[in-house]
Each structure stands twice: as C-alpha cells, then as structure tokens.
Amino acid sequence: MINPYLPYPVRIDQIITETEDRNLKTFKFVFLNPEDEPRFAYHPGQFAELSIAGKGEIPIGIASSPTEQGFIKFTVNKVGLVSSFLHNMNEGEIMGVRGPLGNWYPLEEMEGKNIVIVAGGFAFTTLRSTIIYLLEPKNRSRFNDITVVYGARSPGMLLYKDELAAWEARDDIKMHITVDGTDDPDWKYNVGFVPAITEKKAPGAKDAYALVCGPPIMIKFTQPVLEKLGFPAERIIMSLENRMKCGIGMCGRCSVGQEFVCKDGPVFTLAKLNSLPKEY
Amino acid sequence: MIARTIAKSVFSEWLSLLRKSFRLIGPVRQGDQINFAPLAEGEGPDLSFQNTRLSPKEWVQPASERLFQFSLDPANTEAHILKEVPWDETPRLLLGVRPCDARALNLVRINFETPEYTDPWWKHGRDTMTLIGLGCNQPCSTCFCTSVGSGPFDPVGLDILLTDLGSAFLAQAATEKGAALLQGVPQGTEPSASDQSQAETLKKEAEQALPPQVAVDRLKDQPLLPLFNAPFWDEVQFACINCGTCTYLCPTCWCFDIQDEVSGTEGLRMRNWDSCMYPLFTLHGSGHNPRDQKLQRVRQRFMHKLKYYVDKYGNGVACVGCGRCVQFCPVNIDIRRVCNLMNAFQAN
Numbered sequence: 007m008i009n010p011y012l013p014y015p016v017r018i019d020q021i022i023t024e025t026e027d028r029n030l031k032t033f034k035f036v037f038l039n040p041e042d043e044p045r046f047a048y049h050p051g052q053f054a055e056l057s058i059a060g061k062g063e064i065p066i067g068i069a070s071s072p073t074e075q076g077f078i079k080f081t082v083n084k085v086g087l088v089s090s091f092l093h094n095m096n097e098g099e100i101m102g103v104r105g106p107l108g109n110w111y112p113l114e115e116m117e118g119k120n121i122v123i124v125a126g127g128f129a130f131t132t133l134r135s136t137i138i139y140l141l142e143p144k145n146r147s148r149f150n151d152i153t154v155v156y157g158a159r160s161p162g163m164l165l166y167k168d169e170l171a172a173w174e175a176r177d178d179i180k181m182h183i184t185v186d187g188t189d190d191p192d193w194k195y196n197v198g199f200v201p202a203i204t205e206k207k208a209p210g211a212k213d214a215y216a217l218v219c220g221p222p223i224m225i226k227f228t229q230p231v232l233e234k235l236g237f238p239a240e241r242i243i244m245s246l247e248n249r250m251k252c253g254i255g256m257c258g259r260c261s262v263g264q265e266f267v268c269k270d271g272p273v274f275t276l277a278k279l280n281s282l283p284k285e286y
Numbered sequence: 287m288i289a290r291t292i293a294k295s296v297f298s299e300w301l302s303l304l305r306k307s308f309r310l311i312g313p314v315r316q317g318d319q320i321n322f323a324p325l326a327e328g329e330g331p332d333l334s335f336q337n338t339r340l341s342p343k344e345w346v347q348p349a350s351e352r353l354f355q356f357s358l359d360p361a362n363t364e365a366h367i368l369k370e371v372p373w374d375e376t377p378r379l380l381l382g383v384r385p386c387d388a389r390a391l392n393l394v395r396i397n398f399e400t401p402e403y404t405d406p407w408w409k410h411g412r413d414t415m416t417l418i419g420l421g422c423n424q425p426c427s428t429c430f431c432t433s434v435g436s437g438p439f440d441p442v443g444l445d446i447l448l449t450d451l452g453s454a455f456l457a458q459a460a461t462e463k464g465a466a467l468l469q470g471v472p473q474g475t476e477p478s479a480s481d482q483s484q485a486e487t488l489k490k491e492a493e494q495a496l497p498p499q500v501a502v503d504r505l506k507d508q509p510l511l512p513l514f515n516a517p518f519w520d521e522v523q524f525a526c527i528n529c530g531t532c533t534y535l536c537p538t539c540w541c542f543d544i545q546d547e548v549s550g551t552e553g554l555r556m557r558n559w560d561s562c563m564y565p566l567f568t569l570h571g572s573g574h575n576p577r578d579q580k581l582q583r584v585r586q587r588f589m590h591k592l593k594y595y596v597d598k599y600g601n602g603v604a605c606v607g608c609g610r611c612v613q614f615c616p617v618n619i620d621i622r623r624v625c626n627l628m629n630a631f632q633a634n
Contacts, residue, residue, distance in 0.1 A: 010403045011353060015367045038367075059356040059366045059555075060548045064571070086571035100366040248576065249568050251544045254403040258541030259560070259567050261586075262576075263510060264594035269402065283514045285568075285576040285586075
C-alpha cells in the first residue's frame with residue numbers, strides 16, 4: 007500500500023532569491039530516487055507538502071510546469087517555522103516533497119477558449135506553472151488568446167523577472183505587468199493596482215476563463231471588475247489557501263463547509279465558493 | 287450467524303483462550319472512571335459501567351502516534367529521510383465496547399478510507415482490531431443512540447454482541463470473524479428459548495428507556511448558508527469556553543495534527559489528536575485565521591457533525607448518541623438541543 011504521508015526524498019538543487027525584501031525564494035528540487043519523478047506526475051494548480059525532518063511540513067503550490075523535466079520548483083514566502091528554516095537551508099541539502107496534492111486548473115475544459123490570468127504578489131506561483139504549460143509549443147495551439155495581468159507592490163517584488171521579460175517580448179501572450187507604485191524612472195510597464203489595470207485593459211469575457219490568484223484584498227476588488235466585464239462565476243477560477251497538515255482530506259483543519267481545500271481544492275470556481283461559508 | 291450462551295463462571299476461561307490469539311483490551315477502573323486499557327494476564331474486564339469515560343477510539347487512532355522516524359546525524363547516509371515506524375502486527379481484541387462506539391468507528395472509516403487515499407495507520411489500527419461489544423441494559427439519561435439511527439443492542443460494527451443475562455452472557459456473532467470465535471467458546475451452549483426471549487426483553491426495555499429526543503430528518507435538506515448564518519449560533523456558543531472536552535471525548539471526532547519531535551540527532555514525526563475548538567487549528571502562517579472567533583469554532587463542530595458530514599457522505603449524522611459531550615461539557619452545551627435547533631431551523 008502506498009503511504010500518502012511519506013515524502014519523496016529530494017535534494018535542493020538551486021535556491022533563487024526572487025524579491026528585493028528577500029522574503030521570497032524559489033527552491034528547485036531534484037528527486038534523490040529518479041523513479042520518484044514519474045510518480046510525482048502533476049498538473050498546473052496542484053500543490054505539495056515540503057517536508058523538513060525535525061521541523062514539519064508546509065503546503066506550497068507547485069511553481070514548475072509538468073512540461074519542465076528533471077526538477078520541481080516551489081516559491082516559498084518566509085512566514086512561519088518551517089518556511090523560515092527552509093530559507094536558511096543550502097543547496098545540496100536533503101529534505102522531502104510529498105504530493106502532488108489537490109485538484110488543478112481545469113485546462114482541459116479551457117481548450118479553444120481565451121484565458122485571462124489575474125495575479126497579485128506571491129500568489130503567482132501556480133500561475134507561472136500554468137503559463138509555462140500553456141506556452142509549450144505542443145499546448146499553445148490548443149488555447150486561444152492568453153492575457154496576463156500581474157502586479158506586485160514594487161518592481162523589486164515581482165517574481166520570475168527574467169521570464170516576465172521574455173513573455174513580454176512574445177506575441178502569443180499579452181502581458182500587463184503592473185506595480186502599485188515605483189520611483190524608478192526607467193519603469194516601462196503599468197503603475198496601478200491589479201483590479202484597476204484589469205478594468206483598464208478590459209480583456210473580453212466572451213469564450214474566456216479568468217484564473218485569479220492573489221491576496222484577499224486584490225481578489226475582493228477584482229471580482230466586481232470581472233463581473234462587470236461579463237465573466238460568469240462559473241468561469242472565474244480561484245485557488246484557496248488554508249492551514250493544512252495531511253493534505254489528503256483527513257486531518258480536518260482546512261475544511262470550508264463540506265469541502266476540503268487540500269483535496270476538493272485548492273482550485274474552486276467562484277460559483278462554488280459562493281455556495282460555501284467564507285472560512286478561508 | 288451463530289450464538290452461544292456463556293455462563294459467567296466460565297467467561298474467564300474463554301478470555302484466557304482469546305488471550306492466546308489476541309492482545310486483550312477491556313474496560314478497567316481508573317480512579318472514578320472506567321476506561322479501556324490492556325487487560326493484564328488474569329485480569330478480567332470491569333463490565334459494571336454504563337459507558338466508559340473515554341471512547342475506545344484511541345485504540346484505533348491513538349491520542350499520540352509515531353508515524354515516521356528519521357536521523358539528523360550528518361554521519362548517517364540516510365539522514366533527513368523519513369522511514370515508517372515499524373508496524374505492530376499483534377491482533378487486538380477490544381472487549382466490552384458499547385454499540386454506539388462501534389458504530390462510531392464505521393462512521394469515521396469513511397474519512398480515512400476514501401476512493402483516493404487510505405490512511406495506513408488508521409486502517410491498520412482498525413483492521414487488527416476485533417470488537418466484542420456489550421449491549422446496554424441500562425442506558426444513561428444522556429444517551430440518544432436510537433435518535434441517530436442506532437440502538438442499545440445494535441450489532442453494526444461489532445464482531446460479537448454480548449447481552450448480559452445476569453448469570454450468563456448471550457453472545458451473538460455479527461461477522462464471520464465473530465462466528466469463528468464463538469465456535470471455540472469452551473462450555474458455550476446453544477442459547478435456550480428463554481435466553482433468547484430474556485435478551486429480547488432486555489433490548490425492548492432499553493429501547494423504551496430511550497425515547498426519541500433528537501430529530502435529524504430535515505438536516506439534509508436545510509440550505510447550507512442560511513443554516514450557517516442562523517441567529518441561534520450566537521446563543522449556542524455564548525457559554526462555551528473552548529476547552530475541547532467534547533472533541534476529546536467524542537468517538538467520531540478524528541481531527542489530528544502532525545508534529546515533528548527531535549531528541550539529539552534522532553527524530554519522530556508524530557500525529558496527535560487535535561480539536562476544532564482551538565484557534566491554532568486553523569491559524570495561517572500569515573497570521574490570518576478563518577475561524578478566529580469562538581462562534582465560528584463552535585459552529586464548525588456542530589455543522590461538521592450534523593450538516594457537512596451528512597451532505598458529503600449521505601450517511602446520516604456523524605454522531606452516535608453516546609452522550610459523553612452532554613455529560614461532561616462544563617457549561618452544559620447539549621448537542622441534542624443544538625441538533626434540534628438545526629433540524630427545526632426555518633430559513634427566511
């Protein structure tokens with residue numbers, strides 16, 4: 007019997023400091039046992055428990071894409087005991103990854119449709135996975151227009167800056183990068199909050215799905231904008247976070263009504279969330 | 287299914303025989319309580335209780351349980367890699383379980399054995415356990431099993447049901463495993479017609495002592511959000527001190543925490559009972575807490591048992607009517623009353 011609590015051993019292959027406040031780092035892991043990599047087959051939007059022996063586990067969205075082989079990547083915000091310990095670990099050290107866990111963005115359902123990605127701050131990670139997946143040549147033709155609105159507090163707080171620049175240069179993805187504010191005279195992208203930029207750029211809702219990830223305040227003000235643009239709640243897709251332990255729907259703490267964020271989520275349509283208590 | 291009448295004078299002989307195949311766990315006196323504990327050689331169960339203070343759930347899902355072990359010693363080539371703690375394969379026999387507590391294990395199984403995942407420790411704990419139950423001749427005043435789909439002599443979940451006939455037990459097999467055990471009872475006799483009619487009378491009397499107290503028929507059809515936002519929660523939660531006694535005693539409360547413990551360079555990943563009554567249960571790393579209010583936590587406990595579970599599994603309520611939370615709540619919050627409030631609620 008497969009033990010769903012047993013992490014796969016991994017080696018930290020690379021650590022990248024993403025943001026100017028040094029609170030966000032991307033960890034690239036390589037499986038110690040190569041046969042574990044195919045067992046970890048995942049979809050954009052899923053998460054995993056990062057496991058550090060003696061410290062515990064944290065549920066983190068998978069930032070790499072299934073189209074990237076040989077490693078998995080996670081971007082971790084330094085907030086608690088485990089994430090702070092992880093931030094002080096070094097390349098080459100051994101830890102564990104347990105997953106993949108949860109459901110994923112309904113990309114099959116979105117084939118042939120336009121996709122609007124709206125993201126704020128460090129919630130961009132599983133959307134980075136999604137964008138990499140969508141832009142893969144064998145996948146790109148299966149989807150129509152791709153529009154991304156991504157914002158952070160300042161230019162230095164944006165994740166994956168090299169990739170953002172590369173996507174900006176492409177003509178098969180429409181990027182709207184924005185910051186809340188900046189004193190950088192060379193800043194060439196937008197200035198303004200994500201909801202305002204979304205309203206201004208007004209991506210069409212016809213045949214379109216919106217994937218929305220961000221801090222609660224961004225989501226609160228983005229929802230009415232999307233509704234105004236004509237997105238029905240069934241085509242607004244969101245990803246939730248809650249405190250988790252087991253990640254497989256058993257320990258009880260991440261429940262929102264009868265749904266477990268870890269197993270029935272983390273991806274929910276706004277229509278589904280509207281039917282549930284707001285306990286997230 | 288076979289049945290046997292076992293005179294109490296020879297009951298201990300049967301236990302001695304069972305002891306050869308099982309580790310026996312039964313009710314024993316612990317101060318002013320009776321709880322389940324391993325029965326030492328020659329020690330018999332104390333069957334004088336109405337119900338045990340603690341439910342037997344800890345013998346399937348221990349309050350604290352070792353999952354994995356690991357080394358942090360740099361000299362160890364497998365340092366930082368988790369290994370399963372060796373499994374204890376000893377078959378165990380839980381003696382004197384009340385039908386409500388056996389039913390609880392069935393209700394909890396749905397959480398731990400799902401189409402997608404199986405919890406290996408819970409399954410192992412349950413699969414290595416044989417249950418010999420004891421029907422309730424005298425239910426407590428706080429019992430309401432008959433209101434939630436069970437009864438004082440309900441054999442569901444048990445392998446054998448014992449009925450105390452005074453000088454003997456009537457033992458009825460409820461599973462093949464139980465039947466096989468009854469075949470081996472030394473000096474067990476085929477139950478006489480009077481044994482059977484006596485057992486039937488005891489059952490009827492016990493059921494009559496349990497008039498319907500709780501209505502659950504409308505819970506499934508109650509609209510979720512209006513019930514969640516019902517005004518009565520404010521009054522229900524008012525006296526609660528979030529002590530967690532109800533969740534600790536409840537045979538269907540299964541929520542747990544996972545924590546690592548380290549001593550020197552050796553460590554364990556443990557799992558421990560947890561409780562939705564505590565704010566830390568849901569506290570995010572960011573400091574945000576979706577259930578930071580007492581009302582939210584009290585509501586979660588009742589909604590989980592009496593609404594979310596009902597909706598999710600279509601299996602009735604996650605309450606077996608054992609009455610422990612009613613008896614031991616320090617501020618007299620009564621799940622029977624809350625259930626009736628929920629069931630009778632009229633959304634505007």
